Amino acid sequence: xxxxxxxxxxxxxxxxxxxxxxxxxxxxxxxxxxxxxxxxxxxxxxxxxxxxxxxxxxxxxxxxxxxxxxxxxxxxxxxxxxxxxxxxxxxxxxxxxxxxxxxxxxxxxxxxxxxxxxxxxxxxxxxxxxxxxxxxxxxxxxxxxxxxxxxxxxxxxxxxxxxxxxxxxxxxxxxxxxxxxxxxxxxxxxxxxxxxxxxxxxxxxxxxxxxxxxxxxxxxxxxxxxxxxxxxxxxxxxxxxxxxxxxxxxxxxxxxxxxxxxxxxxxxxxxxxxxxxxxxxxxxxxxxxxxxxxxxxxxxxxxxxxxxxxxxxxxxxxxxxxxxxxxxxxxxxxxxxxxxxxxxxxxxxx
Amino acid sequence: xxxxxxxxxxxxxxxxxxxxxxxxxxxxxxxxxxxxxxxxxxxxxxxxxxxxxxxxxxxxxxxxxxxxxxxxxxxxxxxxxxxxxxxxxxxxxxxxxxxxxxxxxxxxxxxxxxxxxxxxxxxxxxxxxxxxxxxxxxxxxxxxxxxxxxxxxxxxxxxxxxxxxxxxxxxxxxxxxxxxxxxxxxxxxxxxxxxxxxxxxxxxxxxxxxxxxxxxxxxxxxxxxxxxxxxxxxxxxxxxxxxxxxxxxxxxxxxxxxxxxxxxxxxxxxxxxxxxxxxxxxxxxxxxxxxxxxxxxxxxxxxxxxxxxxxxxxxxxxxxxxxxxxxxxxxxxxxxxxxxxxxxxxxxxxxxxxxx
Amino acid sequence: xxxxxxxxxxxxxxxxxxxxxxxxxxxxxxxxxxxxxxxxxxxxxxxxxxxxxxxxxxxxxxxxxxxxxxxxxxxxxxxxxxxxxxxxxxxxxxxxxxxxxxxxxxxxxxxxxxxxxxxxxxxxxxxxxxxxxxxxx
Numbered sequence: 001x002x003x004x005x006x007x008x009x010x011x012x013x014x015x016x017x018x019x020x021x022x023x024x025x026x027x028x029x030x031x032x033x034x035x036x037x038x039x040x041x042x043x044x045x046x047x048x049x050x051x052x053x054x055x056x057x058x059x060x061x062x063x064x065x066x067x068x069x070x071x072x073x074x075x076x077x078x079x080x081x082x083x084x085x086x087x088x089x090x091x092x093x094x095x096x097x098x099x100x101x102x103x104x105x106x107x108x109x110x111x112x113x114x115x116x117x118x119x120x121x122x123x124x125x126x127x128x129x130x131x132x133x134x135x136x137x138x139x140x141x142x143x144x145x146x147x148x149x150x151x152x153x154x155x156x157x158x159x160x161x162x163x164x165x166x167x168x169x170x171x172x173x174x175x176x177x178x179x180x181x182x183x184x185x186x187x188x189x190x191x192x193x194x195x196x197x198x199x200x201x202x203x204x205x206x207x208x209x210x211x212x213x214x215x216x217x218x219x220x221x222x223x224x225x226x227x228x229x230x231x232x233x234x235x236x237x238x239x240x241x242x243x244x245x246x247x248x249x250x251x252x253x254x255x256x257x258x259x260x261x262x263x264x265x266x267x268x269x270x271x272x273x274x275x276x277x278x279x280x281x282x283x284x285x286x287x288x289x290x291x292x293x294x295x296x297x298x299x300x301x302x303x304x305x306x307x308x309x310x311x312x313x314x315x316x317x318x319x320x321x322x323x324x325x326x327x328x329x330x331x332x333x334x335x336x337x338x339x340x341x342x343x344x345x346x347x348x349x350x
Numbered sequence: 351x352x353x354x355x356x357x358x359x360x361x362x363x364x365x366x367x368x369x370x371x372x373x374x375x376x377x378x379x380x381x382x383x384x385x386x387x388x389x390x391x392x393x394x395x396x397x398x399x400x401x402x403x404x405x406x407x408x409x410x411x412x413x414x415x416x417x418x419x420x421x422x423x424x425x426x427x428x429x430x431x432x433x434x435x436x437x438x439x440x441x442x443x444x445x446x447x448x449x450x451x452x453x454x455x456x457x458x459x460x461x462x463x464x465x466x467x468x469x470x471x472x473x474x475x476x477x478x479x480x481x482x483x484x485x486x487x488x489x490x491x492x493x494x495x496x497x498x499x500x501x502x503x504x505x506x507x508x509x510x511x512x513x514x515x516x517x518x519x520x521x522x523x524x525x526x527x528x529x530x531x532x533x534x535x536x537x538x539x540x541x542x543x544x545x546x547x548x549x550x551x552x553x554x555x556x557x558x559x560x561x562x563x564x565x566x567x568x569x570x571x572x573x574x575x576x577x578x579x580x581x582x583x584x585x586x587x588x589x590x591x592x593x594x595x596x597x598x599x600x601x602x603x604x605x606x607x608x609x610x611x612x613x614x615x616x617x618x619x620x621x622x623x624x625x626x627x628x629x630x631x632x633x634x635x636x637x638x639x640x641x642x643x644x645x646x647x648x649x650x651x652x653x654x655x656x657x658x659x660x661x662x663x664x665x666x667x668x669x670x671x672x673x674x675x676x677x678x679x680x681x682x683x684x685x686x687x688x689x690x691x692x693x694x695x696x697x698x699x700x701x702x703x704x705x706x
Numbered sequence: 707x708x709x710x711x712x713x714x715x716x717x718x719x720x721x722x723x724x725x726x727x728x729x730x731x732x733x734x735x736x737x738x739x740x741x742x743x744x745x746x747x748x749x750x751x752x753x754x755x756x757x758x759x760x761x762x763x764x765x766x767x768x769x770x771x772x773x774x775x776x777x778x779x780x781x782x783x784x785x786x787x788x789x790x791x792x793x794x795x796x797x798x799x800x801x802x803x804x805x806x807x808x809x810x811x812x813x814x815x816x817x818x819x820x821x822x823x824x825x826x827x828x829x830x831x832x833x834x835x836x837x838x839x840x841x842x843x
Binding site: 010014047048155156157158159160161162187188189190191192193194195196197198199200201202204205206208209210212213214216217220221238240241243245247248250251252253254255256259260268281283284285286290293296297308313314329 | 570642
């Protein structure tokens with residue numbers, strides 16, 4: 001069994017969502033010229049945004065279920081795939097516009113992809129601009145068991161552990177949905193705490209630091225204490241940065257325990273219990289021996305979930321795994337770990 | 351604990367003023383009066399200091415109050431007895447964290463930096479041969495910073511130029527290049543010490559709730575500064591520049607270097623000015639000080655990081671008198687060869703800073 | 707192991723601490739609400755002197771945002787990295803930590819049983835009407 005946990009369906013433009021927008025909002029979009037919500041998290045033509053062999057002659061990649069089925073699921077031998085749409089509805093400032101487009105995006109994903117290929121599953125995309133409306137969107141879609149998680153971006157406006165987000169996590173737990181944090185930013189804050197970098201390369205590298213901040217926030221705020229059954233999945237995050245971060249978090253926790261007295265498990269324990277990471281990009285050392293040592297630092301073979309990050313260009317050819325990950329571990333990463341992370345995937349196919 | 355090394359260079363000691371009046375001898379009357387009325391206007395919330403309250407007063411060891419009074423770090427005699435003598439420090443580098451850098455009134459910032467540099471040299475280094483100072487500069491005014499560096503260039507009391515990590519633009523941004531140019535011209539390393547206030551939230555996901563998050567977060571903000579220095583091409587432009595990341599952590603570096611190399615390989619068409627891989631620049635131009643040492647359950651894992659980064663890149667620092675201080679006697683608690691220890695405790699710093 | 711005198715009971719009020727040296731090791735003794743407890747004066751984390759730490763109560767929480775405060779005066783925070791130890795047992799309060807401040811047994815002895823201590827001059831007069839705090843170390 002192999003399940004690809006990070007696939008990105010391409011949205012050509014807002015017009016692709018019009019069929020799923022109420023008439024008034026469709027007209028509003030046309031009148032105002034709201035033609036596209038793709039964010040600068042992935043400018044269309046960078047070498048990273050689409051691998052050359054996955055980029056069509058014109059337009060955006062991965063825009064149909066057929067393409068994803070062939071180029072991703074078939075090509076990599078995956079039995080199931082989880083779609084994480086990245087059309088940038090999160091960057092919309094207006095609560096209502098953001099909510100309307102989030103719903104349209106989710107309905108588009110369902111109709112154009114989930115309905116057309118039974119191997120596909122998806123994220124419920126929400127805007128964090130208005131948490132009540134985000135919860136309403138989850139409630140609206142939760143009964144459809146093909147949605148396995150709620151998707152938010154690593155570059156959020158406030159650290160994700162903060163209590164204003166908690167109704168979202170309550171809804172996740174209530175409906176056995178994972179919380180997925182994906183690379184990218186709402187761009188309410190600059191990509192770094194030092195302001196705005198000059199280069200896209202810096203913006204993209206900065207995602208790793210954003211994930212580090214979020215893990216620290218979730219731990220410090222006690223999200224794992226308040227929601228002991230919540231599963232958090234970090235997508236397109238990298239994971240080789242994890243052990244040093246856990247060491248640092250643990251060091252400061254010991255001296256600053258009284259600031260967060262609810263924390264009753266070490267950072268390493270909460271991660272082993274409740275946090276998972278998609279495989280790609282691995283940002284792995286080139287030397288397989290060093291990767292082995294890194295796995296010892298990680299202390300668990302249950303943390304990684306197979307992913308290709310299709311159609312992003314993270315690797316060449318058909319080998320998603322970095323050197324040094326063998327057959328038995330691949331079985332876990334592709335199958336058992338994923339099924340453990342996503343309770344809904346264990347249910348009979350809907 | 352093993353036998354203490356005979357030669358220990360401490361790359362991070364924080365001297366403190368008893369009050370800002372200590373700087374008056376080197377400030378014009380107008381700045382003394384200005385400070386009295388308006389304070390030092392920074393990107394900080396409180397009259398008394400930063401937004402995240404520390405875990406202990408002055409973020410310092412409770413046992414470091416000098417017997418004669420004053421805040422921790424304000425007494426040279428007590429620095430000698432409690433730290434330099436007791437811990438066998440042969441050379442100590444002063445990194446003042448006193449209101450000056452990042453002050454929003456750029457003229458005031460420059461005046462305070464000038465005064466602090468005099469204060470370091472005349473009140474500390476002149477009286478204690480084991481100490482060296484750092485040239486603090488008003489980095490948000492890069493031209494004025496270049497002037498300040500030029501003022502002290504060649505003065506052997508000063509070991510480096512000092513910046514703080516949370517600059518208002520990523521630290522490699524071209525607006526800051528006059529600073530690197532002046533440091534390179536003066537053949538001085540540039541040290542970047544954690545803290546400062548950029549004016550942006552302290553994380554890329556907004557403002558965290560807890561001091562704990564700010565402290566862990568220095569690892570992330572220091573990574574952002576390093577990425578900027580590399581990608582903007584500061585090391586390409588000044589191949590001989592030595593850059594020291596102070597109190598930034600270092601265990602994050604191998605994973606960051608792998609990520610940077612990978613992403614650069616994919617996106618290199620965006621940055622044609624870079625002729626080397628990012629990790630190659632880092633291995634050539636960057637050193638890290640050791641404090642605060644991370645604490646894995648298995649201390650040998652820390653040793654792995656030392657091996658992966660290279661024993662030639664890491665330099666001991668204590669952060670005296672701060673609370674998360676590292677005692678040199680307990681810095682290397684995993685198997686390490688004598689040559690490596692000697693590098694870590696002294697030889698690397700002597701090379702980087704040009705101490706004989 | 708031997709008995710070491712710390713201080714007269716009358717010179718050792720509640721909330722106070724006293725430190726003695728035994729064979730080059732520091733031992734800090736605390737009076738917690740009339741009971742005496744002694745710890746090695748060396749934090750198991752990095753060796754800071756617990757005698758110079760601050761005594762607090764214990765802040766705990768079952769749930770983020772809810773706080774319960776108890777055991778005022780029974781916790782010592784290391785003056786360096788802030789690790790917290792139960793003065794009564796030496797146990798640390800961070801569940802991830804296995805380290806324990808080394809406790810030593812402490813009891814109150816009548817004036818006649820003094821053996822040695824910082825008042826070690828055995829030539830010191832013994833005030834039999836006072837109680838002395840004595841430590842085994």
